[in-house]
Every structure is written in structure tokens, then in C-alpha cells.
Amino acid sequence: MSDTAAEHGGTDSSARSGDGVVPARSSDAAALTSVVLAGGGTAGHISPLLATADALRRENPDVRITVVGSVGGLEETIVPERGYDLKVIPKAAFPRRPDLAALRFPLTFRRAVRQATDVVRNAEADVVVGFGGYVCPPAFLAARRAGVPIVVHEGNARPGLATRLGARFTSFIATTFSATKLPGARLLGMPLRHEITGLDRAALRPEALREFGLTDAMPTILVTGGSLGAARINEAFAGAVAALRSAGVQVLHVTGRGKEFDPDAGATAAKPDGGDAAYVVLPYADRMELCYAAADLVVTRAGANMVCETASIGLPAVFVPLPIGNGEQRLNCADVVDAGGAIVVDNADFTADYVVQQVIPLAKNADRLALMGAAARAQGHGEADEKLVAMIHEAVSAAARS
């Protein structure tokens, strides 16, 4: 750990995100005039970026915010929709096998660093904050070139490559889960958007049910594979449509773009099962808070934000962690599962039969759902956006002093 990390408290893995100490803004903290936020690819990296951008704006409505993302990522739609300025640079994916893309990588990466440096310099940035994704390594190198301090937020329990690189350049590293071991990092939790943290599920529920054509008379399962959708989860539910309908369990199924299916495809016109529960299919939810408000139970991948968002609003969950990657998804949901707020099931075991045997009875057990919801809510994450803004100030102040 560097001197700066020691000066600012070093590792604070003892604090839970919800009750961790909010780093105090030093009185000489310079006002932030321009911040570059880097992150993208999936919404998993963009959601905490937007929550942090919102918190920066609340603090100073005049702060200049520039988001740097990669060509082709979800950020191309989500970031401008929220009113932030987006600059895209070439997607420089680290090669995993020796192919043509691997040959082109050094050139693409250099181009990405050059363009990121232009973004940082043109923005006259006080600081570059990285949230993960392919865009981060070029953005971090650009910050180094421009002599701008770096802050890193890691959303996943197991740090990705971008964070491990960023951690070599800065001691201002924020983590989300207690399992994450990164020297010098502080456990701040996941910055969540205020439409999620401020959500009053009961109050919004009538509007949400109306919006999706659902009724208050039956329990509702929200199914999602995270921002990109999950084929395994989609298939399992598609195979259980008739059973869900006849059990009187409604489903709001967000499949991921291009992964929609017709829930009536397998049913006869007369619906011999006699069920009339709605089964609503959507490609993507622009207003996730409405989905959460309609739901009594969520079945989802264990992406870091899905875990933190559902916990923060006390929504019971069945997590089906993505079986690839570095195993971070199983670890992401470990705390809330251990607390009794959620259930975890292996991808291989998540079948239509599992939905029928396990998920339907759970959705109909209001008492158990209430207990799970309360256990989930105790996990925290409420103020991580403000805590990260405080850390950004610290990084800028420390750079100004050095």
C-alpha cells in the first residue's frame, strides 16, 4: 500500500457497506469542476457509474461530467438517455486466444489510449473514476499521461482485470462486498440510483401492476438475466409457463434484447390447464424500479447490481449465478444468501422442473417471502454513492497536495 493509502485509512474491510464510516470531506477539498467517469459494456458497470454521476450533480449542479465508454456497449443508449455526455473509444478487449483480434489488439489498445487521453485532456478533468469494463485500462493510462488522479470502484466480489490494473496506479479503491480482498481498498458498497434506494414498493405497486397488465390478486415473479438476459433462465421459465399459470403465479419476464419468446406458443387456444395468470415478456426494462415494485420475488443472475439493488429494497431473490467468468457471481450473492435473504441455485440445476418444484411454492409462501425480504434489506448499500463522491474529493485533494 502506498503512503497515500495509509494516510487515508487503508483497508477498512471490517465495516459493512450500510454502516461503514462515510469518509469525511477534508475542509480543503477542492470543488470538483470536471469529472471523467469510465465504464461500460454491460449495465453492471454503467448503473453504479450513473448513480455516482447523479450524486456528483446533486452536490454541484454545474460540475462537468464526461462518461467514456466503448463502441458497441449498452452505454451508447443508457448514458445519453440519462442526460450525460458520452464519448466512445474503440473497444480493446484483452485477447483470450491467439486469433486475428489478438493480432490487432496492440494497435486497437494504443488507439483507445490515445482517444481516451484526448477525452481526459479536453474535459480538463480533475479526476478519472473507473467502474470496470474494457474501457477502463485505456482510461486509466490516459489519466496517468494527463497527470490526473484515479479512483477505482469494483462492483464484483472478485476484482476484474481493469480494477487490478487501476489498483497499481492509485490507492483510492472502493469495493462492494466483504469478500473482496484488494490491498488498500475500502468497503463502500454499491452506488445505487436514487430511483432504487428511494423506492417505496408498496406505494408504486398499483402503478407498476397497471403498467404491466398484472393484478394485485396473485403473487408476481420478476425474471431477469441481468442487463443482457440469460438463456438458461429464459428456457427454464419458458418450459414452466403452463404450470405457473395454473398455479396462479404471474410472471414479468425481462428476457434481454433479442431473446424474447412467445409465452403462448405452447398453449392451446382453450388453455387446458385452466390457468389465467398473466405471463408478460419484455426485452429490456428502462425503469427497473417499476419491475421491482410489481414483484414479490425475483429470479435472476447474481450480477453485482442485481444483488445489491434487490437487497437494498428487501426483495427476496433466487440467484442463478453465471457459471462462467471468474466465479464472481456466486461470491456476489454469498452475503445475502448467508443472511437468509436469498436462495442460490447452480445454473445446471436451474430447469423448468426446478421452477415448478421450488420457485412456484416459494412465490406462494407470503410468510417466507416476508422473512427473506427483511433479511435482505439488512444488507445495506444505501449511501455508497455519497461515500464514493467523498473518496473522489479525497483523491483530488491528495493529488493537489503532492
Ligand SMILES: CC(=O)N[C@H]1[C@@H](OP(=O)(O)OP(=O)(O)OC[C@H]2O[C@@H](n3ccc(=O)[nH]c3=O)[C@H](O)[C@@H]2O)O[C@H](CO)[C@@H](O)[C@@H]1O
Ligand atoms: C454477463 C456479464 O457480463 N455479467 C456481469 C455484468 O452483469 P449485468 O450487466 O447483468 O449487471 P448487474 O446484474 O450488476 O446489473 C444489471 C443492471 O442493469 C439494470 N437492468 C437490468 C435489466 C433490465 O432490463 N433493465 C435494467 O435497467 C439493473 O437494474 C442493474 O442496475 O456486470 C456485473 C457487474 O460488474 C457482473 O457482476 C456480471 O457478472
